[in-house]
Amino acid sequence: MAEKVEKRAIIGWRNLALGCAILEPGSSMHLLTGTWRLQRPVVDPEKCNQCGLCHIYCPDLAMTKTAAGTYEPDLNYCKGCGICAEECPKDAITLVEEKE
Amino acid sequence: MPTRTPMEVSIAVAKAVQQADVDVIAAYPITPQTHIVEHLSELVANGELQAHFMNVESEHSAISAMVGAAAAGASTFTATSSQGLALMHEILFIAASLRLPIVMVVANRALSGPISIWNDHSDIMAERDIGWIQVFCETGQEAYDAILHAFRVVRDPNVVLPMVVNIDGFNLTHVIEPIYLFEQEELGDYLPEHRQSLKLDIDHPITMGPVGIPEVYTEAKKQVEDALINSKQVILAAWQEFGRRFGRAYAPIETYRVEDAQILLMTMGVISRTAMGAVDRLRDAGKPVGLIRCRLWRPFPLPEFREAVRQASIIAVIDRHISLGAHSGPVGQEVRSALYTLPNRPQVFDFVLGLGGRDVTVHDFLEIVELAEQYATQGPPESEYTLIGLREV
Structure with a gap:
């Protein structure tokens, strides 16, 4: 579970939303x-x-x-x-x- | 056939902003930018421009208001100079990192101190790394056109970055020049409608400007850098399309009488006109001298620049800013680093002149060419740059 969560929070620059925006609420949950x-x-x-x-x-x-x-x-x-x-x-x- | 209308360049700039149909203008008065927003306030007050005009309490507030308005999806414009730009400093980086398509005119003016309201490039040269697209204009026509280009470029979904249009304070902003103005229908769809894919919207909430933890900060910076570098393709396409439709062509590096030129002057902004006068005189005297003018400053057009100087043996770079404690001015540093990795490169000599509104004359450029030749044959000067027109005693 922990590993799966980590992968969602730490992503490469090509997958960042425009201007590093956060598009979904509660995303800090995915950051261990x-x-x-x-x-x-x-x-x-x-x-x-x-x-x-x-x-x-x-x-x-x-x-x-x-x-x-x-x-x-x-x-x-x-x-x-x-x-x-x-x-x-x-x-x-x-x-x-x-x-x- | 369109006719040219004599008008103050600041007024023409305001008309271009009107034609771009902006939604929000935030303004704080500072010389020599004031006439631009003053005229825009009249257009709004007279109902000739349907926009929200915000009188703010400082330039820091002006750019912050632009960030807020742009984040909410508005097409935005502001203008400033010198201390005003310096006061915006911290927010300028944020506007770029949030990917907000703001257009701003900087009417270039010296930074204090001593207090100077007059023209040089020290204000914008302190803001080289803000992540905004930056162009320099030579004429009023170019200033008017550049505003239209800017709105087309920042509205492109592949760019979505803020852009500075640099217009030399007084020496260009306050000049009265015959200018071709477009009728709105002539512009047609050259200016796309302002549409942002990502904006603050209570029906689709998002977070803009969150903390960038160490695991994401590098990637966030890379995204802005990538967008800025790639914006060049969109800028070039916007200029080509403008040339195709309206007959005025623009390039990132402009050249003047460079055929077989051994010595190249390199300028930015309005003094390029004066430099052309010097080039004419030297060509008449049989000297192989040409001029290159850097229009696109950020992103720096590296391949175009290298191509433009390929056959020269000497480049005399003109800086309008003194980079205290560095070995040369910012343009000189840029040019030297752009050439350093090439196996055969011209000699580069850097000259600083026209600080704080000091007149720049044809004679100055004649002296610069003479000095550059002297340095090339008799050895470089003690200092890595030469301050032109300095009184010793």
Whole structure:
């Protein structure tokens, strides 16, 4: 999924719209901005009380609700800023180093 | 048979804009461009031109209004000079990168300081890389025709770029000259209707001017560069068609008495007339001197230029701008780099003259030819360019 999305956002000059215009709404979705993250948030679903503060505070709306009602980061867009971990009232989120 | 009407060149330019049936004109007064938009404001006020005339608070606003109007699909025109053009600077690049077909006259005037309202090319030479098509005019007739060419070219779906028509301030804008003006029906379909494929439209929303992230900025620039380079074919076709229909032919590099010329003067704009006078005198005296005049400055017509100078041994380039801290003027730099990769190339000497409205005379060109010959035989001057008419003490 990630690879397919990337290809739509990064295109050659011959395929750019006139004047680099954007012709469809929501195109930033196709641009994966989570590629340079150094740390990744890991949620402990046992501690999570499903308050949703991480989702509200996330500058990229990358914390998304799972079917179980807890939250997980969408790593296509999470930049690892750590705001979610800082704000979580239950200390349910920890930052883990991204390695390889 | 059409007749020539004596009129101020600025008025003829305004009439051409009227005939191009523009939708929006934004204007801020600055000498020596003022008469052009002043006359357009009269035409609009009198109901002779159905256009929206915007009195804006600065040139930055004038060009910004043009960008907005053009983005919404309007045919647009503005004119400026000197400090006004400099104030537009940042928006000029945006107009090109958004691919907006704006037409602008620059009534060339020196940049401050010291404050000068008079003619040279320093205003436009500071804007060489803006991505606009740029032409220079020699006569009032050419200025009038060039406006018509400009609207045809920018409206071409293969171009869709803004265009500057350079008209020397005072020495051309304020000159009264007999000019052939078209009746609207004579023009026929030479000027296509203004139709933009991409514009701001609430029924079909798009985003214009988004951030160009590092992954796309290079490609965005390449698109503009490609359009600008390819615009030459459309420009040449517009000139050929104009010649075919109306009998006045235009070329990117004009030549005058270049047959077997060993020495070529190279000029841009209105001083070319004066240079022709010098060429006549030198030819009468048996000297193989000719003149080439660069009409199309951006995109630079490289093959046409190389062809025009192929047989010359000396080119004396005239710059009307002093490029402070560089080794020569902008036209001199352009010419030298255009020839550098050729195995056999003429010697190029650069001369800067006519700054800030200093009169340019036939005598100046005679002196330039003499100096160029001297440099060619006795070695080049210490400086890579020569400032003509400079008083030392």
